[in-house]
Amino acid sequence: xxxxxxxxxxxxxxxxxxxxxxxxxxxxxxxxxxxxxxxxxxxxxxxxxxxxxxxxxxxxxxxxxxxxxxxxxxxxxxxxxxxxxxxxxxxxxxxxxxxxxxxxxxxxxxxxxxxxxxxxxxxxxxxxxxx
Amino acid sequence: xxxxxxxxxxxxxxxxxxxxxxxxxxxxxxxxxxxxxxxxxxxxxxxxxxxxxxxxxxxxxxxxxxxxxxxxxxxxxxxxxxxxxxxxxxxxxxxxxxxxxxxxxxxxxxxxxxxxxxxxxxxxxxxxxxx
DNA sequence: TTGACATATAAGTCATCGCTTATATATACT
DNA sequence: AGTATATATAAGCGATGACTTATATGTCAA
Numbered sequence: 364x365x366x367x368x369x370x371x372x373x374x375x376x377x378x379x380x381x382x383x384x385x386x387x388x389x390x391x392x393x394x395x396x397x398x399x400x401x402x403x404x405x406x407x408x409x410x411x412x413x414x415x416x417x418x419x420x421x422x423x424x425x426x427x428x429x430x431x432x433x434x435x436x437x438x439x440x441x442x443x444x445x446x447x448x449x450x451x452x453x454x455x456x457x458x459x460x461x462x463x464x465x466x467x468x469x470x471x472x473x474x475x476x477x478x479x480x481x482x483x484x485x486x487x488x489x490x491x492x493x494x
Numbered sequence: 495x496x497x498x499x500x501x502x503x504x505x506x507x508x509x510x511x512x513x514x515x516x517x518x519x520x521x522x523x524x525x526x527x528x529x530x531x532x533x534x535x536x537x538x539x540x541x542x543x544x545x546x547x548x549x550x551x552x553x554x555x556x557x558x559x560x561x562x563x564x565x566x567x568x569x570x571x572x573x574x575x576x577x578x579x580x581x582x583x584x585x586x587x588x589x590x591x592x593x594x595x596x597x598x599x600x601x602x603x604x605x606x607x608x609x610x611x612x613x614x615x616x617x618x619x620x621x622x623x624x625x
Numbered sequence: 626t627t628g629a630c631a632t633a634t635a636a637g638t639c640a641t642c643g644c645t646t647a648t649a650t651a652t653a654c655t
Numbered sequence: 656a657g658t659a660t661a662t663a664t665a666a667g668c669g670a671t672g673a674c675t676t677a678t679a680t681g682t683c684a685a
Contacts (some may be wrong), residue, residue, distance in 0.1 A: 368511035378509035380499035409644055430652040430661045438585030448576035454569030561631045561682045
């Protein structure tokens with residue numbers, strides 16, 4: 364049953380292109396909302412709502428300075444995304460090496476049951492589904 | 495105006511925990527739909543719909559074998575996610591070094607205009623933008 | 626052919642998203 | 656005090672998402 368598939372807010376937060384753009388802007392330095400707003404053609408509340416999603420995902424922090432709200436990048440949660448994606452690195456590096464074909468032919472994990480591709484020796488129709 | 499904030503399907507595809515779970519399962523080897531289905535408590539159409547989203551994002555490929563549809567991980571698009579997240583790596587590694595405080599005190603980019611904490615030299619953290 | 630199996634697609638439902646306008650809140654500037 | 660500025664929050668709305676049940680499509684097996 365897998366692991367009940369838990370939701371990780373940072374994945375949802377960075378799914379939106381506007382929010383990724385905001386993070387990119389903040390990577391260049393802290394900014395007030397009004398300043399961020401100039402980079403988009405949506406309204407101020409829309410930007411504030413995106414900032415809220417980012418804040419709730421722990422991706423930005425907020426500090427008050429006069430009547431301004433200065434937002435700052437908090438990149439640490441992005442690490443989870445980086446780590447997750449990194450687990451797949453071998454799959455795309457494999458493609459680039461001559462070793463690839465060899466590795467592709469070596470099944471790393473036997474499929475737990477049922478309908479997986481059994482043993483290689485890719486016969487086209489050779490299945491013997493015991494069931 | 496940023497870059498008009500382009501949507502990259504893989505970010506949306508990967509935002510859903512069920513789809514990440516499917517990718518994780520496929521990382522262990524190709525699997526037919528029925529087999530994947532066993533790992534979840536949703537209906538078969540639901541899984542097929544997730545597979546469609548993954549396929550449209552280029553994250554899986556499909557091959558027919560008898561009446562089974564064997565799905566295979568195509569990890570390459572995940573590279574874009576990994577690369578994107580990698581751009582923020584310096585922000586979390588920075589936190590781990592004693593160098594961090596020094597670097598944090600040096601603002602790399604002056605806020606482009608307007609609404610920054612301008613005027614008012616009342617800054618309690620006397621930083622000069624000189625680098 | 627008939628029926629069971631494996632999967633996709635269609636259609637519907639309800640929640641969430643991304644946005645808008647309208648308003649509230651807080652600070653600053655006379 | 657009153658007004659302007661900077662931002663958040665509320666409420667509403669159409670679009671999309673993640674599911675469901677019902678059905679269609681294709682293959683195997685008798």
